[in-house]
Amino acid sequence: MASARTRKFYAHEPGSPGWQVPATGAARFTWDYADGRERLLALYQKGKDKQWDAVTRIDWDLPVDPYDPLGVSDEHLPVHDTPYWHRMNERNKRELRRNYAAWQFSQFLHGEQGAMVCAARIVESVPDLDAKFYSATQTMDEARHTELFSRFLREKLGVGYPVDDNLRSLLDDTLRDSRWDMPYLGMQVLIEGLALAAFGMLRDSTSKPLPKQILAYVMQDEARHVAFGRMALRDYYRQLSQAELREREEFVIEGCYLMRDRLRGEIVLTDLGIPAKEAAELSEHSDNLKLFRKLLFSRIVPCVKDIGLWGERLQRAYVDLGVLELGDSSLDRLMAQDEELAEQLDAQRFAREEAARRAEVAAVIEAGGAAENETAEEVEKADGGSPGEG
Incomplete structure (x- = not known):
């Protein structure tokens, strides 16, 4: 069971847990390895x-x-x-x-x-x-x-x-x-x-x-x-x-x-x-x-x-x-459509993933730029708040 x-x-x-079908027929080998x-x-x-x-x-x-x-x-x-x-x-x-x-x-x-x-x-x-x-x-x-x-x-x-x-x-x-x-x-x-x-x-x-x-x-x-x-x-x-x-x-x-x-x-x-x-x-x-x-x-x-x-x-x-x-x-036409639909689905998925990746990179760059500006402002404030020092 x-x-x-x-x-x-x-x-x-x-x-x-399984199902056995009695196998009949021959296992065939060929020694013809030509094209x-x-x-x-x-x-x-x-x-x-x-x-x-x-x-x-x-x-x-x-x-x-x-x-x-x-x-x-x-x-x-x-x-x-x-x-x-x-x-x-x-x-x-x-x-x-x-x-x-x-x-x-x-x-x-x-x-x-x-x-x-x-x-x-x-x-x-x-x-x-x-x-x-x-x-x-x-x-x-x-x-x-x-x-x-x-x-x-x-x-x-x-x-x-x-x-x-x-x-x-x-x-x-x-x-x-x-x-x-x-x-x-x-x-x-x-x-x-x-x-x-x-x-x-x-x-x-x-x-x-x-x-x-x-x-x-x-x-x-x-x-x-x-x-x-x-x-x-x-x-x-x-x-x-x-x-x-x-x-x-x-x-x-x-x-x-x-x-x-x-x-x-x-x-x-x-x-x-x-x-x-x-x-x-x-x-x-x-x-x-x-x-x-x-x-x-x-x-x-x-x-x-x-x-x-x-x-x-x-x-x-x-x-x-x-x-x-x-x-x-036309069976060939149906088969071609099946292949094309899978390729189109791949293309759509990859386009979405690429767009998401680019948006993620842009967000990282933007966040990095904002952090640099914030650091620069802090430095400028610090320099401006200590006149005559140095």
């Missing part, structure tokens, strides 16, 4: 250049109100303006804001640990050295993301939620498969697409500087990860038979329906005493969930099409989901 400290942190009993694919090596270089420290790049001194951590309108809450909402006192509403944010960021945390494990599995199992190089940098990225989401939950919110059963199921399916490309497909395409949708929605809606920093900087890394998955899978899937491609398309279809239908966070509502069926209905019909689903598929559908998984059954599933037209969206 989990330790007393861990049980105290979680809103629900997390069960055992690899130019684009992938360039991405590897970028991955090295863009490493950063979650301790120093994030301004952890920024205050966060745990009962309004994101500063978004209450209209985003699925229970808003319902009889349940009107019966809540202010304390209940404060707890709801806190717990809903805690549930979201907890799933980010668990997903990032899953991404770290998947990236490490890719290092182990992918046959090409250039892909091993890049996925090693991604493993470090995901470790950093796990670190910072854990810190935000513990230091700023003080509560967390166990991994959602449906996210756990998707991670389990991704990690159990013995084929080396499945961690790519499950993680780089589906789970990263899920994360980017949720990150982007909160990054663009929060009015609080600390969560905005965290989400913007994480998304800057994720833009590279999606590019990596696209490059590697596009090359590999050109070599597969139609039967092999259909197997992967089935995995994508199941994952897309799972993410659309079941990742809703109604556990936060049932904690308030709302019956499970009503909690599910409230979550299902919330405007926030509708927006999330639209953003979710804006990342996944064009990526799936780009890597070559676009069979008839998959297209029919996307028609059913109402997202087929997103296959023509």
